[in-house]
Amino acid sequence: MSKHNQDIQRKLLAWYNKTKRDLPWRNTKDPYSIWVSEVMLQQTQVKTVIPYYERWIKTLPTIDKLANAPEQKILKLWEGLGYYSRAKNLKKSAKIIYKEMNGKLPNTVKNLQNLPGIGRYTAGAISSIAFGLKAPVLDGNVKRVLSRLFCINKNGTTSAYENCLWEKAENLLPVRRPGDFNQALMELGATVCIPGSPICQQCPLRTICKAFLKNKVNEFPPSNKIKSSKKIEVSAGIIIKNKKVYIQQRLKNGLMGGLWEFPGGKREQGESSEECLKREIKEELRVNVVNLNKVMTIKHTYTQFRVTLTVFNCKIQKQQIRPGGCEQWKWVSLSNLKKYPFPAANVKIVKYLTEK
Ligand code: SF4
Structure with a gap:
């Protein structure tokens, strides 16, 4: 040596x-x-x-x-x-x-x-x-x-x-x-x-x-090109029925697979946050939204992207929901919500609901 x-x-x-x-x-x-x-x-x-x-x-x-x-x-x-x-x-x-x-x-x-x-x-x-x-x-x-x-x-x-x-x-x-x-x-x-x-x-x-x-x-070291992380806009809905809140489990093989989340999804071009959530709830739960109230905006940086999450209190039509595209879904009491694993941005919604 x-x-x-x-x-x-x-x-x-x-x-x-x-x-x-x-x-x-x-x-x-x-x-x-x-x-x-x-x-x-x-x-x-x-x-x-x-x-x-x-x-x-x-x-x-x-x-x-x-x-x-x-x-x-x-x-x-x-x-x-x-x-x-x-x-x-x-x-x-x-x-x-x-x-x-x-x-x-x-x-x-x-x-x-x-x-x-x-x-x-x-x-x-x-x-x-x-x-x-x-x-x-x-x-x-x-x-x-x-x-x-x-x-x-x-x-x-x-x-x-x-x-x-x-x-x-x-x-x-x-x-x-x-x-x-x-x-x-x-x-x-x-x-x-x-x-x-x-x-x-x-x-x-x-x-x-x-x-x-x-x-x-x-x-030194040689510089790497800085990757600008992708920005995405997402809407999510808090739906409460009989003092229980609706959550769904993400498909196991996808990104953040197996974690739980509030229903919603990515905003499409030309859509407002409200329109996005109405469309997503219709697609995911097969039910119409009758009323929306914005409760907060959450900004969170994941390693792969930056997300702006607009969260609404959401009232849906009284008909039966028929969720699809998720592993499973549940109505959960607020006292049990913290037992489920959520992605970091959704954890902020859980905090809002359980600590307000
Ligand atoms: S190893 Fe790093 S901190 Fe130490 S003298 Fe070299 S450049 Fe400076």
Whole structure:
């Protein structure tokens, strides 16, 4: 190993010993807990994950508890965290581990990657942190740090750039404490070597960081085109009958599948929010709306799109509803509404109804 790499290991681990944040998943070596934390941390900030992680581990403390838990319970625990396929894959993998692997999570990257929802990054994190094996990780934070540390730019294809970073991450790993080293790299990216303007004056690697020494920090990592997220306008209706509110479950195989929602849908071109809701209720419940009252507008940003949700109190004709296009539907008392998992924007309607 080169002296440069040895210096990086030594300085980074010493810094991590002194400054690492006290996070709940850092107080355990339990592979299951580390797996859950790593899946939750994908695309999600640490401070958002902490309460979700604590609630999950308290409710489902072992792989067999997860394997045998109903999907609705899992979706409720995940409610608001987004990318629900992560929760469904945790459950699918737990079932496989429970039935075919004696309830023990495999330790190697190769075997971990055979499980649903576990890619190279998550496999590397579990293998190094829980089992102490020399397996690299490469998430957004690590990519940024390595790109600056070695002045790696995107000369060529994206996959050539990624391969180069994986190779660097692997070559840098120490035999002792590979899990701590991986966490130190991620920690540095999250707290010091941040996007935009890194705080180089506080960085333990500034005397050996190539981008810093060449005064080229701003040139790394190579910029990605910022994707402008799609905006959508949606109308939703609160229909109450005999003190119960109507909710329906989204089709299991679609986006946010298995979650519950209030009826409604996307506004079409030229339509007002009211017209949209009348049309959607007619299509979904096969009944006419007789009166609408706007109660609020909710703006919510999902990872894939931004939604503006206009919510109405809605009176329908007295005839029988005949819902279609959903997994199932229910009339639910307000006191029971919070038991069902909803997408984040709908959670705000639940709050309005149950806390007003
Ligand atoms: S010196 Fe600056 S650019 Fe280099 S690794 Fe540290 S924080 Fe990042």
